[in-house]
Amino acid sequence: MAASDGTVIIGGGLAAAHAVQTLREHGYPRSITVIADEAMAPYERPPLSKDFLQGKQEAEAAIVHPADWYAEHDVTLLLGEHAASIDRAGHTVALASGTEIPYGQLLLATGADARRLHLQGADLPGVLTLRRIGDAENLKTVFAAGGRLVVVGAGWIGLEVAASAKQAGMDVTVVAPSSTPLGSVLGEEIGAHFADLHSSHGVHLRLGLQVTAILEADGRAAGVETSDGEVPADVVLLAVGATPAVELAEAAGLATDNGVLVDAALRTSDPDILAAGDVANAENTELGRLRVEHWDNAIRQGQLAAKTILGHTDRYDWQPYFFTDQFDLGMEYVGHAGPEAQTVIRGDLEEGEFIAFWVEDGVLTAAMNVNIWDVNDTLRALLGRAVEVERLADEDVPLDQL
Missing domain, CATH: 3.30.390.30 (FAD/NAD-linked reductase, C-terminal dimerisation domain)
Known part of the structure; x- marks a missing residue:
């Protein structure tokens, strides 16, 4: 690794922000460049389905460090830039704009993308997902207009948005194939408790149903067709999970399997490339291989990736942690x-x-x-x-x- 070639980080979330912070806090002397394809400085995502949607928090409050913090810490922050490819042999990242950026160590913190359903009508206006601040702003506009919302999916994001939408005055229906919300994570008994919570607050639960199509009226989504009839709506939210953003890694020939495969130090199959956060399928020293899509893990793995770059011997050895607020x-x-x-x-x-x-x-x-x-x-x-x-x-x- 050339001494002038520092660290390049691709991503605009918590893992990226905390990797940068940890590197500088530990005296990392080389250059750091962060490539984020959104216009906002790296931010955290939990408020997108809760406080931001409920009007309790402005978007800027989710930013980990303001843009001038990066300049003050001698970090090049490239916002609205898309990393198009990685040249592992040449140790460069090519941007869609044509610029090439050299790296000594590269951290992939590309996160995950909202999973889409391959259904008739899934691309209609009025069919939304929630992953980025722009998605949350779209939903907030929907809340202000009121009306009927159908949430497809009864996982964390689906239930949090359902709660936020109901509190905003919308008529909300959750449709999901599972018999209880969160049953695969928390089991039937606790899943039933979440079902009772939502029902008691007026959310309609249509569980054990398959969504077979998105209904259309006047060129827009008008609800969903299910295995047990139609559920009308003015807006449909697809909250059916996320898929790790592995396209860059796969194109570069890195090992992937439900994420970018990394060891307990977060190194990929290329020792000069690491991955952290939602995109990383990492070897946990206590629990085996895990890919975790939660706030705490993104912070900790960003810190761990930085420590690996710094030459420390820390390992991915902690237990997963997550939280939720619903009603x-x-x-x-x-x-x-x-x-x-x-x-x-x-x-x-x-x-x-x-x-x-x-x-x-x-x-x-x-x-x-x-x-x-x-x-x-x-x-x-x-x-x-x-x-x-x-x-x-x-x-x-x-x-x-x-």
Whole structure:
């Protein structure tokens, strides 16, 4: 690696922002260039489905560092620029504008794109997705106009937008093939709790249904056709997951499989190229290979990628963490539970304040605190321990004594 060739980062999200910050905080002396294809400085995405949509936060509040921060830290920030290709042999990134940028180390923080459905009518005006700030601005306009919204998908984004839309006064229907929301992540019992939450706030749930087409009227989306009839709407949101943005990596010949394959230090099959955040399918030293699409992971992996570039020996060894806010429910989840895990409840589901534990072969693998705060670090410390189910459920046993 030539001494003059520093680090180039492709991406405009949390992983990119925290990689830059960590490099400079640790005295990285070489050049840093960030290539982001959006016009806004690298920002975090959780507010897009919650506070920004609800009018509680302006778009600028999601920016990790203002644009002048990059200049103050001797970082070249290229906004609205698209990285078109990577020349691994020549150690350069070609921009769509024709410029070539040399690198010594390259970090791919390209994130993920909203998954589209290959259905009749899926490209009609009025069919939206949510992944970027522009998508959120479109949805905010929809909220202001009011009317009927159909959300296709009952995952995190779908439910968060459904809650935000209902609070904005829209008539909201969630359509999904699963029998309960979030069942594949949280299991049937906790999934049913989220279903009750939404139903109690007036969201219509049409579960166990396949969407077979987008209805059309006057050249726009007019609802969805399902395996059990039509659901009319003025706007349709497709919230059916995300696909890692691996096109650059694949074109460059890097190993990919549900993301860019990286080791526990986040290096790809090319030792001079790393990947972090939503695009990285990484080897976790405790849990095996994971691709995690959450805020906490993007921050931590951005920091880890920087430390790898700096020559540190840190590894991807932490448990996944995520959070959500829907209506009057706020929760934090830590760990990684399999589909066969036993769910144990401490507290009262009906009261809406409880802790859920997931146990596999007698070992605690995940935990979630719902409307109970300042306990997540304690729950994290319990993961991997063999704990009796009865003690987990017993509120008289303090968490720090499990």
